[in-house]
Amino acid sequence: MLTRAITGFFFIAVLIGAHLLGQVVFVSFFSLLGLWCLYEFYGIVRKEEVKPMIFLGILAFAVLSGLIALHCLGVIPFIKVWLFIPFFSLIFILALFQKRALPFNDIGYTLLGITYAGIPFLFFLALGFIKGNFNYYIPLGFLLILWSNDTGAYLAGRSFGKRKLFERxxxxxTWEGFIGGVLFAVAIAFNLEQYFGSLTKWEWASMALIIGVFGTLGDLVESMLKRSLGVKDSGHILPGHGGLLDRFDGLLMAAPLVFLFLLMIA
Structure with a gap:
């Protein structure tokens, strides 16, 4: 328990620091997190019948995240982001030379990893630039709301939880924990407008609703993935917490939807 608490404290400190140290550190750090989560995904799905092309998958995502980062920093126009396409084509071409019985299993899991474990981090780092210039308040607020949802769900679930949400x-x-988490996240979001600005109260609250609902569903999706593969944790990089994929499961579903919401109301 002590190890878990110490790891959690330093992990949160590093995440907050990545926001405060400027746009270059921010985009670099969260791009690397996406790469590591992709690596963990490939590690847990790799079986005899499924062998994702780890090197090419990581290379393709590294190129894509690098181009997105350069665009966010104002170095290249968005049109040049499409330069990542040949690297994705290589995934299909390499399968021709591997002589595997089920090559599209390997191709499918390679691309699924990029889509599921990697690309959501690109939407998250794009939140820092959705107003034009770099503004760390929105992605930092996202994380604070996500953590508030987890905390509220835990407390409400322990105190009132009776009805199972997805027992299998x-x-x-529980449903009580789910509702408690969303309500606590919304309550925290209302206060972010006072301290962070950047968005109105209703925008922060709407963002909290999206994170509360889809963050929880993202947690369940990752649990479904691990249960189907018979693994407990996605990795062991965080003592007492498991892997990075375990810690960012809520972000994977919520970040693209929050980005879309803020894009639509901009």
Whole structure:
């Protein structure tokens, strides 16, 4: 328990620091997090019948995240982001030379990893630039809301939890915990307008609703993935917490939808 608490404290400090140290550190750090989560995904799905092309998958995502980062920093126009396409084509071409019985299993899981574990981090780092210039308040607020949702769900679930949410996937999650998490996230979001600005109260609250609902569903999706593969944790990089994919499961579903919401109301 002590190890978990110490790891959690330093992990949160590093995440906050990545926001405060400027746009270059911010985009670099969260691009690397996406790469590591992709690596963890490939590690847990790799079986005899499924062998994702780890090197090419990571290379393709590294090129894509690098181009997105350069665009966010104002170095290249968005049109040049499409230069990533040949690297994705190589995934299909390499399968021709591997002589695998089920090559599209390998191709499918390679691309699924990029889509599921990597690309959501690009939407998250794009939140820092959605107003034009770099503004760390929005992505930092996203994380604070996400953590508030987890905290509220845990407290409400322990105090009032009776009705199971998805028992076959996560036996400990309850409807009471889910509702408590969303309400606590919205309550925190209302206060972010006072301290962070950047968005109006209703925009922060709407963002909290998206994170509360889809962050929880993202957690359940990752639990479903691990349960189907028979693994407990996605990795061991965080003592007492498991892997990075375990810690960012809520972000994977919520970040693209929050970005889309803010884009639509801009």
């Amino acid at each position: 996937i996560s036996p400990n999650k």
